[in-house]
Amino acid sequence: MDAVTEIGWSSLELEARRELWSFRLAERERRLLWADARAGRWGAAEGVRARLREFVRDAAGSVGITHVSGLVDPSHPEREITEVLSFLLRDFGRVVPQNGRGDLTSVLRDQDGDGNTELGFHCDTCDLLVLLCLQPAFDGGGLTKLASARHVHDLIERERPDALGTLREEWTFDRSGRAGPQVVVTPILYDRKDGTIGCYYQTRTVRSSPDRGGPELTDHQWEALGVLDEVLYRPEIAFGLPMGPGDLLIIRNSRVLHGRSPFVDEPGRYSRRMLRIWLNEGEEWEL
Structure with missing residues (x-):
């Protein structure tokens, strides 16, 4: 196994070196990715795909996280977004079940007011945790905490x-x-x-x-x-990442712990929703 150039970071250092791990897609690039993913084959978006793949792998290797701003338009139906994201993630690993029912995707939302409490630091039992923000909390809380x-x-x-x-x-x-x-x-x-x-x-x-x-x-x-x-829980350790609608976050579980700050939710269509997928790494997988 090749050695990895690892960067250990505090919250201030991560913010200062945002260019290493945060990537913004242009509207044209997003439309190209969406069209190819909906078609189920690569075509006009091949150049965007290559650039995104390289950035994700470099960031996950050095910093341990990758943030892609505006990957999808969250106004699309959840089913379509899930299909598109699953297609795009084939470059990074194989989707694996998250529970005993065999669910390959989950939409995380407030359940019985549990958003009012902070979610402590932890690691999931997969290689890469993928979170796509469908709707942020209306009060600005619910930040994804990273260490x-x-x-x-x-x-x-x-x-x-x-x-x-x-x-x-x-x-x-x-x-x-x-x-x-x-x-x-x-x-x-x-x-x-x-x-x-x-x-x-x-x-x-x-x-x-x-x-x-x-x-x-x-x-x-x-x-x-x-x-x-x-x-x-020292202030300088944890980085609180606000995620906007359509933003993607990929966390390498073996290198970065994650949690969530509390939030106050609003019932209905404006409630906080995060699409979660677990990946195990490998070459390009057929899902």
Whole structure:
């Protein structure tokens, strides 16, 4: 595996180097991509496709995220948008199920007021998490929060190397539930073969795993979790990304933790909606 030039970043550094990870499509480019995707074959948009593919792969490799502004017109029906996005994503991986029902796509929305609470930092169990904003929250909340595993790792290494040692040991995450039995045994922070720092964290499931038959957490583990959470919630660590209608975000789960700020929703057509797709990487896949 080739080495990757990894960039660890704080929130200020990510904002200052936006050109490395954020890409804006022109209206003509968006129309070309939409037409080819609806037709199910590449034609007039081949040049746009090549430029977008190169940018996404470079950004996901160095920074760990890619943001594409205005990828689609959100006024189109959700079914059409989902089909178009699934076609465009073939360049980056294979769509995989998100739950035990085998759902390949999900539209995330406020359920019983859960948008009023902050969603803690975590990693999903796929290579690439894809989010497409169909409708942002009307109050301006619901920002997607992002944190660099490399930056978090390096801070803890300097300040609390004992806690880092514990975070680099194997942990049990019992995620059994709607996705069926799912037990993940992994370090929270670890070295990857390509030279980058990897992460896997589920703030709720690691704490509740003992209640579902997993091993009890030791005092050192509880302390290490406290250190990790304290670092993650420092203002300079997490970057809050506002996503506009039609914006795309691709997150490399092994390198970037994500969460969500709280929001107040409005019922009906103006409620916050995010289309979510999980990808596992490979060559161009036939979906």
